[in-house]
Amino acid sequence: MMARPKSNDKRRAILDAATRVIAAQGLSAPTATLAREAGISNGSLFTYFATKSELLNQLYVELKTEMAAALHGFPAEAPLREQVLYVWTNWMRWATTHPDKRRALALLAVSDDITPETRAVANRLMAGVTGLMERVRAGGPLREAPMPFVGAMLTSLAETTMDFMIHDPPNAAQHCAVGFETAWRAIG
Amino acid sequence: MMARPKSNDKRRAILDAATRVIAAQGLSAPTATLAREAGISNGSLFTYFATKSELLNQLYVELKTEMAAALHGFPAEAPLREQVLYVWTNWMRWATTHPDKRRALALLAVSDDITPETRAVANRLMAGVTGLMERVRAGGPLREAPMPFVGAMLTSLAETTMDFMIHDPPNAAQHCAVGFETAWRAIG
Amino acid sequence: MMARPKSNDKRRAILDAATRVIAAQGLSAPTATLAREAGISNGSLFTYFATKSELLNQLYVELKTEMAAALHGFPAEAPLREQVLYVWTNWMRWATTHPDKRRALALLAVSDDITPETRAVANRLMAGVTGLMERVRAGGPLREAPMPFVGAMLTSLAETTMDFMIHDPPNAAQHCAVGFETAWRAIG
Amino acid sequence: MMARPKSNDKRRAILDAATRVIAAQGLSAPTATLAREAGISNGSLFTYFATKSELLNQLYVELKTEMAAALHGFPAEAPLREQVLYVWTNWMRWATTHPDKRRALALLAVSDDITPETRAVANRLMAGVTGLMERVRAGGPLREAPMPFVGAMLTSLAETTMDFMIHDPPNAAQHCAVGFETAWRAIG
DNA sequence: AATGAATGAGAATTCATTCAT
């Protein structure tokens, strides 16, 4: 009758468990482990996600959604640099506050299991930020470059900065600031 | 008394096959597939590499060695910018000329199978370039930042640029140039 | 909520199959053969026994338990010789009635897969008989010898007698009786 | 041209290595290990023994031959008890002096690889002792029992005694003596 | 729906034996 089974709680539990387990063990973690960690039976997992691959795709979207949410709400009136700084800071905060989610997301991003459709959906989630980036690009040195290129360059600098913040917490604030300045020089 | 000496050709064949297969199917490609692709039997693979993990570690070093070789030979007298441009260009050329190697290397770089020892060895291969980067950093805006951070930022921009070059060959030259300018602004 | 409960029948089927197959082919019999013989799939065997080694250990305990059960119930009031004769006779009867179990048990007893813990458990099963042996020893020529030595000597005579009974059924009763007299002379 | 290849030294080296390795690792020790331990190449092993099974069979005969040699030379004039004691003592000495050989022999004795033909050959080696045993039997309580039965009973007591001597060296002499008295009571 | 046992197609290795050198 219903495509979506009843308990959304369980769906969440599975996705949360998957985030934790994948962060710790990688994408090859057995579905049985995910189920156990979620407190359900291994069979039940497949009433919520038809295949492991589908679970991964949905998790990718969920995590990206959450991450995107953390970036939005930037002050549209402020100078561009302020806006980007706001996004950058929130991004870094989200990543360092949720290192498991960050790691799972990074693993998923390079997985062959993630379909092009899923990637398209995920990208759309960043639309708001993409709009901001668009404005940044238009007024900066990369105004001739294609938008995806600019976005990817920024993202790669952000990811790298996150890694340093996560692995070197004492200097996290420092890394965050330097990372931003670097990124701003690159594309701002 | 040498019987059939352990053929270097065969070792190469395995590593080459692994590069291809891993680029296409990922690190979880069965050893049997690697063997078949290398034109040897199942069991023979293990006379050349005791475990799959060892094969991956050696492949990582091989690929990194090759990549590093492609970057070196930059003109030590020229202005720093020239030197970096030289490295950048060669790097991009190597990556776009050998997309399989590039992809395999990228997958290996994030694999849990690669040991810290192997990573240390691989890093030492880049010593020459690291020296150049050191000089760049010292004279640029990142002079206060730790060297690994600067290296990682540059690398991430390079990787991103490569991806665009590989997936959009018509504009490869363009991407290459824009990527370099962006990187130079960021850290030069 | 019990789904398919882990069937005790199936566990038994595996152990029985293992007994038969091991008696016929030795301890190196493939797990796949045990599974086939038990009428289950390859993989199912491992839901009942995590490893082949664990299966062997449990089988050892099962067989020893059964054997020990066959020995007990000797008449505590009767003269020692009567009691021992009772044990001896039951022992021989069990062995000749279940030659597969006997052979499997003999193979397991000398296997490196059987852990010290398992051996300890198995020995405890013979406690009642050991008590009897203790009384026999105390009143006989071996009263100065350590108990394990006496037990081992008796066991070895019993094992030998069994072999003859099994391989020469027509004279089994004869072997049984002569074996007992010999053993009683040795330690009674 | 020649059934037997040249170097008897190598044959010996292989058999000696096999004794050591099998004592330590069991009969499933790889032929490659035996070869390495013997200081030859794995391929060479098969010019001396066509199959692993043949190697095991020959080793069994060799060890049994050596053991039999250690038992012989008993004083034919002395009283039977003296003669048996002589045999028993030499047997124990050989076993405790060469625990590897003893263990390898014990493992081989229960192996399925040993053919009936080999067993027949091995038994013939004990002919001298068997003759002595025959005389013992004829004058003792087992005069009605078949000779193989008597021999097996004695052997089992001897094996058990050896085990205790080997695993409890401080009391080896004690075990040896008690074992003999027990055996003599049983069959003398 | 939920459960967890059942399934069976792999996966990485191992190893006796063969064969090119």
Place this chain on the structure above:
DNA sequence: CATGAATGAATTCTCATTCAT
């Protein structure tokens, strides 16, 4: 003959997915 690489069948164990309860 010696060598040791080559072979490929065999082995234990894993895991996504299905299905009986």
